[in-house]
Amino acid sequence: MLKIAVADEKEKYELGELAKMFLPQSRFEMSFEEGFAEGADLVVPKDGTKNDRKRVLYRYLSDLTGQSLDWGILTGVRPGKLYNDLFRAKGREEAERELLEDYYLSSEKLALLRSVHDMQEELSYDRDPSACGVYVGIPFCPTRCSYCSFTSNKITEKAAKAYLDALFVEISAVCDIMKDKGLYAESVYIGGGTPTSLDGPGFERLLSEVSDHFITERCREFSVEAGRPDTISREKLELIRRYGAGRISINPQSMKQHTLDLIGRSHTPDEILSAFGVAESVGIPVINADLITGLPEEEPDDFRKSLDTIIGLDPENITVHTLSVKKGSRLIEGDAEYNYRYADTVRKMLSYASEALTAAGYRPYYLYRQKHMAGNFENVGWAKPGTASLYNVRIMEDDQSIIAMGAGAMTKFFYPAENRLERIPNVSNYEIYIERINDMIQRKKDGIK
Numbered sequence: 001m002l003k004i005a006v007a008d009e010k011e012k013y014e015l016g017e018l019a020k021m022f023l024p025q026s027r028f029e030m031s032f033e034e035g036f037a038e039g040a041d042l043v044v045p046k047d048g049t050k051n052d053r054k055r056v057l058y059r060y061l062s063d064l065t066g067q068s069l070d071w072g073i074l075t076g077v078r079p080g081k082l083y084n085d086l087f088r089a090k091g092r093e094e095a096e097r098e099l100l101e102d103y104y105l106s107s108e109k110l111a112l113l114r115s116v117h118d119m120q121e122e123l124s125y126d127r128d129p130s131a132c133g134v135y136v137g138i139p140f141c142p143t144r145c146s147y148c149s150f151t152s153n154k155i156t157e158k159a160a161k162a163y164l165d166a167l168f169v170e171i172s173a174v175c176d177i178m179k180d181k182g183l184y185a186e187s188v189y190i191g192g193g194t195p196t197s198l199d200g201p202g203f204e205r206l207l208s209e210v211s212d213h214f215i216t217e218r219c220r221e222f223s224v225e226a227g228r229p230d231t232i233s234r235e236k237l238e239l240i241r242r243y244g245a246g247r248i249s250i251n252p253q254s255m256k257q258h259t260l261d262l263i264g265r266s267h268t269p270d271e272i273l274s275a276f277g278v279a280e281s282v283g284i285p286v287i288n289a290d291l292i293t294g295l296p297e298e299e300p301d302d303f304r305k306s307l308d309t310i311i312g313l314d315p316e317n318i319t320v321h322t323l324s325v326k327k328g329s330r331l332i333e334g335d336a337e338y339n340y341r342y343a344d345t346v347r348k349m350l351s352y353a354s355e356a357l358t359a360a361g362y363r364p365y366y367l368y369r370q371k372h373m374a375g376n377f378e379n380v381g382w383a384k385p386g387t388a389s390l391y392n393v394r395i396m397e398d399d400q401s402i403i404a405m406g407a408g409a410m411t412k413f414f415y416p417a418e419n420r421l422e423r424i425p426n427v428s429n430y431e432i433y434i435e436r437i438n439d440m441i442q443r444k445k446d447g448i449k
């Protein structure tokens with residue numbers, strides 16, 4: 001067991017996250033307690049800045065394991081925000097020098113950040129403080145994927161009905177709060193879970209409530225996650241069009257049947273193709289497709305075939321995720337070191353994605369990282385010119401309030417004068433959410449200033 005002594009509890013968390021990118025938690029011990037430094041393999045010095053101490057730890061673990069990390073000492077989820085902040089403060093040359101030399105970023109990741117930054121610069125948007133993103137969550141899916149750690153429950157008719165009744169109370173109250181405070185929805189996103197797992201009448205009620213309360217002439221974007229291809233029907237896609245949503249996301253994840261079976265998705269690659277066909281014939285203007293690198297038993301060639309098939313369908317957006325196996329997912333229960341073993345495979349997959357998507361006319365426009373990602377890589381949204389999602393960009397910038405409704409939804413209220421976000425969470429368990437709906441509303445009344 002490797003012993004690493006650090007200065008205090010606060011830094012133990014961040015340095016621990018960096019150490020976990022090199023080694024599974026079971027292989028090292030980190031402590032700030034007195035006496036621990038004696039006999040420790042590494043004592044991270046107290047002097048200097050936090051980044052100095054991260055560099056000490058990085059160099060030590062890099063020498064020990066023979067590995068380097070593509071994202072260097074960065075442990076946060078939004079490297080794009082750091083690039084943008086440094087760019088604004090110091091200009092491109094100095095920002096990029098710092099990222100390479102002080103943060104130890106690889107040149108590939110720096111190039112990715114640069115492309116994302118440049119694409120976002122072209123997306124001119126208004127920084128009006130009364131413009132908000134609005135999120136509505138449906139915590140149900142037809143089955144649970146093996147890697148899922150979200151708020152997702154197997155759908156039943158009774159549960160869905162009770163949930164929608166409570167959700168509509170919250171939607172109506174939030175709409176009143178927003179009007180009262182002079183806020184409006186600039187973009188609206190219905191996500192989950194899988195909203196299209198609702199039955200036809202329930203799904204129509206949802207669209208109608210969201211549209212009546214938030215879609216005004218000032219709303220620039222309305223998206224619905226159609227997620228699982230086995231929940232998509234012509235009837236639901238026509239409803240999406242009728243209620244004015246211009247964007248959907250269909251999430252194949254992989255086009256290999258064996259993988260879909262392994263991860264617990266109850267659909268076939270043919271159903272994925274037919275969902276795209278119906279969406280196109282219904283005339284949805286922007287379709288996003290999600291794929292995941294690092295899925296169990298997949299080789300780079302499997303991912304290549306899935307991506308090539310999806311590119312052949314010509315969706316406007318393709319999002320390439322890296323599998324994030326978190327506690328609470330069935331996958332990690334069987335294999336605590338999954339993320340470490342997939343690093344090389346994922347690197348090859350991402351490198352192919354970058355080449356193939358660029359050649360097909362897509363450009364990366366937003367990216368974020370999550371904890372416990374295979375190889376500690378990233379998720380990247382790629383878009384054809386003129387089709388980038390405003391909601392996705394603004395949520396990554398953390399410079400806008402996101403008012404979120406539903407079980408597990410996290411409202412982030414932005415205070416521009418202090419450049420600060422305040423979080424207002426809803427409870428994750430949907431049954432408790434239904435019971436405590438008045439508390440959820442009260443939290444927003446108190447938190448939205």
Ligand code: SF4
Nearest residue numbers: 141144145148152193
């Ligand atoms: S579709 Fe998404 S939310 Fe639903 S079970 Fe799968 S990973 Fe979880």
